[in-house]
Amino acid sequence: MYNQGHHDPAPIRAISPDSLGGPMLKYIAIPGLFALGLSLGCGGSQSSPAQTDSQGHPDESAPADGGKAKIERYAAKEADVNAYIVHDGRDAIIVDSTRSAAEGAEVAALVAATGAIPSALLITHGHPDHYLGMGAIKQAYPDIAIVVASQDIKADIIGFTAWMEEQGWLEAQPQMKRKTATNPSGFDYEQIAVLSQPKLTLAGGTELTVRSDYLPSEAEHMSTVHVDELNAVFTSDLSYNGVHLWLGVGVTHQHIENWKGILHQFESEFAGMTIYPGHGPPTDTSVFATNEAYMDDLLTVVAEADSAEAAVAEMARRYPDYKNVDFLLAMSVEFQRTQLGAE
Numbered sequence: 001m002y003n004q005g006h007h008d009p010a011p012i013r014a015i016s017p018d019s020l021g022g023p024m025l026k027y028i029a030i031p032g033l034f035a036l037g038l039s040l041g042c043g044g045s046q047s048s049p050a051q052t053d054s055q056g057h058p059d060e061s062a063p064a065d066g067g068k069a070k071i072e073r074y075a076a077k078e079a080d081v082n083a084y085i086v087h088d089g090r091d092a093i094i095v096d097s098t099r100s101a102a103e104g105a106e107v108a109a110l111v112a113a114t115g116a117i118p119s120a121l122l123i124t125h126g127h128p129d130h131y132l133g134m135g136a137i138k139q140a141y142p143d144i145a146i147v148v149a150s151q152d153i154k155a156d157i158i159g160f161t162a163w164m165e166e167q168g169w170l171e172a173q174p175q176m177k178r179k180t181a182t183n184p185s186g187f188d189y190e191q192i193a194v195l196s197q198p199k200l201t202l203a204g205g206t207e208l209t210v211r212s213d214y215l216p217s218e219a220e221h222m223s224t225v226h227v228d229e230l231n232a233v234f235t236s237d238l239s240y241n242g243v244h245l246w247l248g249v250g251v252t253h254q255h256i257e258n259w260k261g262i263l264h265q266f267e268s269e270f271a272g273m274t275i276y277p278g279h280g281p282p283t284d285t286s287v288f289a290t291n292e293a294y295m296d297d298l299l300t301v302v303a304e305a306d307s308a309e310a311a312v313a314e315m316a317r318r319y320p321d322y323k324n325v326d327f328l329l330a331m332s333v334e335f336q337r338t339q340l341g342a343e
């Protein structure tokens, strides 16, 4: 298990942001960002689930031929993030929960549509677009166990939540503020359990193997899940498909090197398996080389561009179909500009 702080001199160890805000305001003054976080936090998800395969259409659910278990993907609108459901029709394990109560409730509804009762919700890492929906899922399924792969990830989640509270970013979702003596109606983050073994098993016997021994990369601490029975790997944010990668605050050059190293290993390790990324639709292992090349491209473009705007425009030109230009790409360019010469 990696101990935090080896590589990253940044003072924000437990709270590197993902898709929606984060501590970049400590570093970069970007007009409107605060408003962006608030508006996405309160209003971004009340409309219909246009991108959601709420009935589990075949392109999004990919059961292995003859396998017992199936996979459903909930494609959130906020942050283009995914929540996944692995189920056997009786029991289900949910992987990540989206960023909002509204979309978390839709994940719960998607679980209900499978007929399964979920036993566990695994949060892969401490970025809010992956965990803020867990309150709604817990409300729908009070008996569900919310689990993480390591104590570090639990600390990341609580640390990020505390930071968001300080920033006023949870005013739109007050139920996800921490439960304390003075806020008894808050969410009890202490209920998050650390897995005692790196494995989750569906009632029908399907095994999900959880791995968390990764160097800091997209997040300080990350976990992945693979399901051999389904030939499936849930990479969480170690891979993005068709969505701009988060290379924003906290993702130093060292983290990028670590990340590329992990992906390079994945290329052979997961050959032939279906890849379920943290953001964007399922794909194959070619996504790893694509993501590695993207990181190189972004660093090159940032180094060569005269301005942040020019860098964003050039990346958007090179990756015309990628989603989330305004937040993920813009924030990544801003932060990587601050990293030039920082080594």
Ligand SMILES: [Zn+2]
Residues within 6 Å of the ligand: 018, 019, 081, 127, 129, 130, 237, 278, 279
């Ligand atoms: Zn993410």
